[in-house]
Amino acid sequence: MDKVIDVQRLYGEIEGVQILNDVSFSALRGEVTAIIGGSGSGKTTIMRHLLGLNPVQRGYVSVLGRNLSDITEEEQRKLYQEMGVFFQDGALLNSMSVAENVALPLKHQGNLPDELTDDIVRMKLRLVNLEEAYYLYPSQLSGGMLKRAALARSIAMDPPLLFCDEPGAGLDPVSLESLDRLILDLKNLLGMSIILITHEISSIMRTANRIIFLDKGTVLFEGSTREALKSDIPEIADFFAAIMKKQGGTA
Numbered sequence: 001m002d003k004v005i006d007v008q009r010l011y012g013e014i015e016g017v018q019i020l021n022d023v024s025f026s027a028l029r030g031e032v033t034a035i036i037g038g039s040g041s042g043k044t045t046i047m048r049h050l051l052g053l054n055p056v057q058r059g060y061v062s063v064l065g066r067n068l069s070d071i072t073e074e075e076q077r078k079l080y081q082e083m084g085v086f087f088q089d090g091a092l093l094n095s096m097s098v099a100e101n102v103a104l105p106l107k108h109q110g111n112l113p114d115e116l117t118d119d120i121v122r123m124k125l126r127l128v129n130l131e132e133a134y135y136l137y138p139s140q141l142s143g144g145m146l147k148r149a150a151l152a153r154s155i156a157m158d159p160p161l162l163f164c165d166e167p168g169a170g171l172d173p174v175s176l177e178s179l180d181r182l183i184l185d186l187k188n189l190l191g192m193s194i195i196l197i198t199h200e201i202s203s204i205m206r207t208a209n210r211i212i213f214l215d216k217g218t219v220l221f222e223g224s225t226r227e228a229l230k231s232d233i234p235e236i237a238d239f240f241a242a243i244m245k246k247q248g249g250t251a
């Protein structure tokens with residue numbers, strides 16, 4: 001099967017502290033791959049490696065067929081145009097309207113005429129069901145609307161590969177469900193491959209095809225969601241039990 005991400009024996013350290021320890025996993029084209037695990041287990045650090053923000057010092061990382069240890073500046077720039085990112089605490093710029101925020105990546109990357117940029121912005125806002133927020137400023141939006149606007153910005157360039165770090169954090173169950181539905185639409189209708197970092201059991205159940213479970217910088221499990229839920233690896237069983245209890249067993 002076609003791998004959009006292939007990580008083999010990746011180690012990572014920050015300021016002399018070992019953060020990732022022999023991490024290997026892959027993500028397949030057209031799937032939602034959920035990276036899960038407790039706080040501090042290394043999820044965001046892995047994403048930073050995949051984005052080329054943390055250098056690969058030891059191990060192999062390939063993204064959309066490019067080996068990140070052996071990539072020119074030019075190739076990395078091209079790769080950036082094929083990836084959308086929703087950062088864990090990435091916010092919209094408060095001084096700009098929603099439409100201007102969504103237009104940012106388009107203005108930054110391309111030489112598109114203004115009218116075309118505006119058409120794309122309207123299409124993306126319609127996709128996330130936020131047409132009415134075109135002229136609004138971030139301070140005028142609800143938490144769920146802010147998340148959907150940020151998602152519209154991360155897909156402005158139609159990336160084939162989308163990274164989402166805790167997109168549902170802090171949302172009420174209804175807003176969370178609509179965000180999950182949107183993620184599924186991006187996969188099913190637009191064929192995007194999505195890497196989803198999440199703590200939400202309902203999001204995992206609704207959207208994930210595959211699960212990568214991290215514990216203390218190591219992958220303890222890689223496989224289907226169904227297999228993960230049945231796993232008798234104690235750390236995984238404990239993780240699911242804890243989040244189901246906290247989230248009211250919505251699964």
Ligand SMILES: Nc1ncnc2c1ncn2[C@@H]1O[C@H](COP(=O)(O)OP(=O)(O)OP(=O)(O)O)[C@@H](O)[C@H]1O
Pocket residue numbers: 014015019037038039040041042043044045046088
């Ligand atoms: N810039 C940094 N400097 C020092 N240590 C860091 C840095 N970034 C991350 N770490 C450490 O690396 C480990 C993994 O962090 P990471 O942010 O990847 O965890 P996470 O799984 O994303 O957690 P969370 O669910 O809380 O977002 C943690 O122990 C963290 O303290």
Ligand SMILES: [Mg+2]
Pocket residue numbers: 043044045088165
């Ligand atoms: Mg994180």
